[in-house]
Amino acid sequence: MSSMPEPGTVEQLTLAKALNAGLRRAMEDDPKVVLMGEDIGKLGGVFRITDGLQKDFGADRVLDSPLAESGIVGTAVGLAMRGYRPVVEIQFDGFVYPAYDQIVSQVAKLHARSRGRYPMSMVIRIPFGGGIGAVEHHSESPEAQFAHTPGLKVVACSNPSDGYWMVQQAIAHDDPVIFLEPKRQYHSGRAPVDVRADPPALFSSRVTRAGSDVTVISYGPSVSVCLASADAAAGEGRSLEVIDLRTLSPLDLGPVFESVRRTGRAVVVHEAHRNLGLGAEVAASIAEECFYSLAAPVLRVGGYDTPYPPARIEEHFLPDLDRVLDAVDRVLAH
């Protein structure tokens, strides 16, 4: 019945199944973990991430919430105060904003306001990013809005193994975590998930592919684009080092600085709007820390500073292999 891999095995899982297994294990490990969200019970969520969990853990622990995001997060705050570990599912990125006030004014600040007396361990899972051919509000990348807010931690997974581990780590963590899931990868393919492995620390970035010419920094759905770009660049004799940030707040830029000191060139890639996106923070930090190692300005490849466009032209908005390689060409031209 359980879809969770038996300990001691490596399973080939989609991101959706890996997240499901991670949630299941977190619920088994800690009876204080409570899932909340729209349609997450019988339906298993519109992406089926919570499939089967209400059946196995009961409606007290997997709550179908009324259709009100502010209500969901606001009541999660109360549950957290009472010592629960709510895990909220926001149905789509564009629907987190009705809860924005609760998140930035309450979730983010209650630990400080109560001088640590209120536990505020909470995970807010948000399927994010585009490329699924959807209508408005279903393809957004709101990470900077949260990463800018002190008191919140923000992470993004980019593959099934990270999905499995990071969701458990985020749930066990004592601060509120905005947990971003690249929705177009949910069902896009399987990858090995080793449930014995000692996972990397939650708030750590990782060199996903070693290289020597240009450092390409990314997270979430753009990581796979960068890896494909690295493959293509290799064919042209260019060696890209790809770093998956994984944690967006706090940033873990040690591996980035180490890499840029070697390559002297960096490109940051994300789907979010370029203006004041994570790329701006990363580029500024690189300039501060690696100024004398830089051979070229740090470039950003991002979504344009427009509302997310209609589905038939979204491919022009999203950073793709060509746009990444174009930026690589430009930093190498220096």
Add this chain to the structure above:
Amino acid sequence: MDILGDPLTEPDDTMIQLLTPTGERVEHSGVSWTADAQAEAELLRGFYRDMALLRRLDVEATALQRHGEIGIWSQVLGQEAANIGAGRAMRRQDYVFPTYRDHGFAWCKGVDPLGLLELFRGVNRGGWDATETNCAYYTIVIGSHALHATGYAMGIQRDGAVGTGDPERDTAVVAAFGDGATAQGDVNEALVFAASYHSPVVFFCQNNQWAISEPTELHLRSPIYRRAAGFGMPGVRVDGNDVLATYAVMTEALNRAREGQGPTLVEAFTYRMGSHTTTDDPTRYRSADELEAWRARDPLARVEAYLRRGGHADQRFFDGIEAEAEELGHRLREGCKAIPTPDPVLMFDDVYAEMPASLAAQRAEFVAYRDSFLTEGSVR
């Protein structure tokens, strides 16, 4: 009343019904509706045509989604009477704020269905002119537009377009939303504001029993229409599968609004017979029996039964509508496939009334980048 039971999930006898599921014309004291039999039959023939064409639009759009011509479609199947009854009660100057499912409102407002398909095909966010049709663009964020409707009604008050007695001038607004939306703060705030300012807005809640997989009773522990009292406005439940009752109730509520008597909350008790959208699989959460029970209350069938029984329409009438539906289907299929994909540079335009130089520069960068592929002749 054909059914009695728990007032939350089954209609009680306060529910206004004028046409039973078998097409019998009945009276209800909850609405002041009078029309002579001739005029009523004429109305119902028109409503039948609207509903039949709306259903055809729904069927065609669903098929176009299956064929990949549009990305998604939110089916109005089962809610045709609620949409058309309410939509036809509106006057030209009345303004509607619909949901993504309210294609019947758009239809009544004269929106070309191809304009709807443009939205669902993903070439724009609504291919019609909202200011010309008085039909707002579909709002996808649940409940937001209830506030917009209220604010729009506040504007009407300030323009003095309410309570003048001039039928061409007095204007009302309809805020359409679902049962699930009643949980949202925005909807509750809209009810507060409209009551506070006595604004000419009718809140039209189509209780179709489901919000994706969540049944109405998850959102509400008392019937929707009864909430109105708490907000300080009249509330009424109408059989949303009865086009005549919906028309009668909405006519009354809209008249009240136009006359300056303030807002009304109307709950149209209906059923989403289709899936939530074409990506949804309702068999995961609801029973076939439930669907069957509601099929027996089909909004079109009862009008057809009424028209046939009373000799108000002959076979030629129904054949004529079928032919019209065929024509509409053909136009939609051909028209949809012919909708061009827009130039992607359009994403930069209309973001602001006054484009900032920074965005203009980004636009130019985009154009240069795109054109570099044309001159190179090939994509990498």
